[in-house]
Amino acid sequence: MVSWGRIQLVSHPRPERVLLSQSFDGGQLAVLRRSVSKHAAEVGLLDSRRQDFVLAVDEVATNAVRHGGGRGRLEVWVADGRVWFQVSDAGPGFAAALPARAPGPTVAGGRGLWITNHVTDDLTIATGPLGTTVTGAMALPDRRPSATEPPPAPRP
Amino acid sequence: MFLTTRVTERPGCTVVAVEGELDMSTAGDLNDILTAAIGARAVSIVLDLTSLDFCDSAGLAVLVGAHNRLDAAGRRLVVAAPTEAVARVLDLSGVSQVIPTTADSDEACAMVSTG
Numbered sequence: 001m002v003s004w005g006r007i008q009l010v011s012h013p014r015p016e017r018v019l020l021s022q023s024f025d026g027g028q029l030a031v032l033r034r035s036v037s038k039h040a041a042e043v044g045l046l047d048s049r050r051q052d053f054v055l056a057v058d059e060v061a062t063n064a065v066r067h068g069g070g071r072g073r074l075e076v077w078v079a080d081g082r083v084w085f086q087v088s089d090a091g092p093g094f095a096a097a098l099p100a101r102a103p104g105p106t107v108a109g110g111r112g113l114w115i116t117n118h119v120t121d122d123l124t125i126a127t128g129p130l131g132t133t134v135t136g137a138m139a140l141p142d143r144r145p146s147a148t149e150p151p152p153a154p155r156p
Numbered sequence: 157m158f159l160t161t162r163v164t165e166r167p168g169c170t171v172v173a174v175e176g177e178l179d180m181s182t183a184g185d186l187n188d189i190l191t192a193a194i195g196a197r198a199v200s201i202v203l204d205l206t207s208l209d210f211c212d213s214a215g216l217a218v219l220v221g222a223h224n225r226l227d228a229a230g231r232r233l234v235v236a237a238p239t240e241a242v243a244r245v246l247d248l249s250g251v252s253q254v255i256p257t258t259a260d261s262d263e264a265c266a267m268v269s270t271g
Contacts, residue, residue, distance in 0.1 A: 029179050030158075033210065051241045058212050062180045105250040108221045111213035118248060 012124075012135060013079035019043065020076035026065040033058055036076060036085070043078050044140050052119035053138050057085045059112040060134045064089040068132055082121065082137040093127040158182070161189045168269030169200050171236075171261050175207035178215030186215070190222045200232040200268035204261045211242045216251050223255050236264040 019039040024032050036057050040050045057074065064072030068089025075086045102118075103110045117123050120136040127133075159182035164171045170193050178186060193201055201222065205211075223233040235257045238246060246252040258264040 026181060029181060030177055033177075048240070048244060051244070054210075055212060055241075055245065058179065058210075062212065062214060066180065102250050105252075105254040106220060106224055106227075108217045108224070109213070111216055111249055115213055115245075115249060 012084065012137075013082075015077035015079050015084075017043075017078045018075070019078065019083075020074060023071060023073045024061060024065075025071040029058060029061060029065070032061060032074065036074075039076055040083060043083055044142070045083055045138060046141070049138060049141075053083065053085070056116045056120050056136050056138075057087070059116045060085070060087040060136070063087075063112055063134075064091070064132070067091055067094055078140070082139050084135065084137045086133060086135045088131060088133040090131040093129050093132055095127075159185050161186065163189065163193055165197060166265055169202050169265040170197055171202045171204055171265065173204040173206070173261075177210040178208060178218070179210065179212050180214040183214040183218045187218045187221065190218065194222065194225055194229075194231075198229070198231070200234065201226060202234050202236050202261050202264040202268065204236045204264075205239065205242055206237040206260075208242055209239060211245050213249070216245065216249055219255060220251060232268045234258060234264040234268055236261040 019042075020035060033054050037050060037054045040053050045053055057076075061072060061074060064087050068091030072087050072089040077084050102114045116134075116136060121139050122137040124135040125132070159174065159176040159178060161175070162173045164173070172189060172193055174186065176182065190201065203219070219233070219235070226233050233255055235246065235255055237260050238257060243252075243257065246255070246257065256267070258267060
């Protein structure tokens, strides 16, 4: 599910446990990946799912560096049977639409968000002229999230 | 955040072995190495990824760019021995549809040397 465009009130579950809260720049992506991988393993995300989570955070963090002003802030937490990440930056926002299909295999760029959407169970993007916040989640094994109700309708 | 490469010229192919991680901070380095290798000899390129621990879309862009340049010249790019994580990124992105993967660089060189 991707929420897109106009400002919406999207409520994410309150953190039960905050794993990571730090800012980063383009020189710290590898350190970030190692840290995310370690914390993801600690809360039970394993093997290919853990690799996917690290990849998703990396792609979104890379976008913040490239398009969001060179730096961003990463939060990782556990809530509602899922591990969540949120990357926020103070850049100019972006207007690209999330494609339904991956870019063709001979197209060199533009895969980051598609990959992120593909590997996460939930992805929310909020972007505007004051910055961008991308929030993603992956279910933890053996702890299925409770049946979630649809997000509240945006206020008119 | 490191990437090292070793280029080996073999009969019929050039093997570029990559060690480390491929992301936005290292992708440019690999692109430079591949550009030099593509220009040095009119043969296909084998990318040995045995020791590549991570590759994201920035890395994929370099691979696809190299494939496209080689393809335009009637040459090929083959990936050898990707790790599980990297193989999965190649698959889920669809890049593996145009850049073949082999178990090792010997197999890859054999594939491209016979044309």
